[in-house]
Amino acid sequence: MYCLDIIKPVTTIDGKKSVEVAASETFYPTLSALVSAYHAYRSYSDAHVRQLGLTSSQFDVICTLGNTSGMTFNKLAKKTLTTKGELTGIIDRLEKKGLVRREVPPNDRRSFLAVLTPEGEQIFEEVFPAHTEYLKECFATLEIQELEEIRLAIEKLRSFFPN
Secondary structure (H helix, E strand, C coil), X not given: CCHHHHCCCCCEECCEEHHHHHHCCCCHHHHHHHHHHHHHHHHHHHHHHHHCCCCHHHHHHHHHHCCCCCEEHHHHHHHHCCCHHHHHHXXXXXXXXXXXXXXCCCCCCXXXXXXXXXXXXXXXHHHHHXXXXXXXXXXXXXXXXXXXXXXXXXXXXXXXXXX
């Protein structure tokens, strides 16, 4: 169900119901295309990640930590677009698999760093290139200039929203 399915019109604007006016906003097709593209990407990507034996959240954490000396939970949560609560559960499961460990940084005993173990680094070195190749097929028909134009348009759209 979409939000427009549950909103009931309460006023009229020039004889049109307020929902009809809101639904006719010119940005909705762009927003719909963006959301649709994201869902298609997640579905396609997640199917491959599951074949690699990981959840999409675990994959995101492993790839974000790859080639780093670790990251605070706050920074990792921001980079993986998860809450700190969700991240704690993801890290717990990755720790049980032996792929991540928690470390207390010497300069801040109140926080934790998430660090890939040698096994986690090995998984990163296997799954990241494999997943990149898998995704590459989807972008093969786009020229570099087209990819740059899409990236700039998405960044511009992102700049309109706080945070």
